[in-house]
Amino acid sequence: MITDETLTRINEGAQLHHHQGQRKAARDLFAQIWDEIGGERGDPSHACVLAH
Structure with missing residues (x-):
């Protein structure tokens, strides 16, 4: 389960785009x-996930 709010929002964007x-x-x-x-x-992990 993702508990990081930023990662959750990035996932929402991916869902909007791909699905x-x-x-x-x-x-x-x-x-x-x-x-x-x-x-x-910003946070390197957030920047990396968002950039990809």
């Missing part, structure tokens, strides 16, 4: 998360 076909909504969510974590300067 619901909502690419723009997923892209917007990923951009918002990227800004919130501080981009490349």
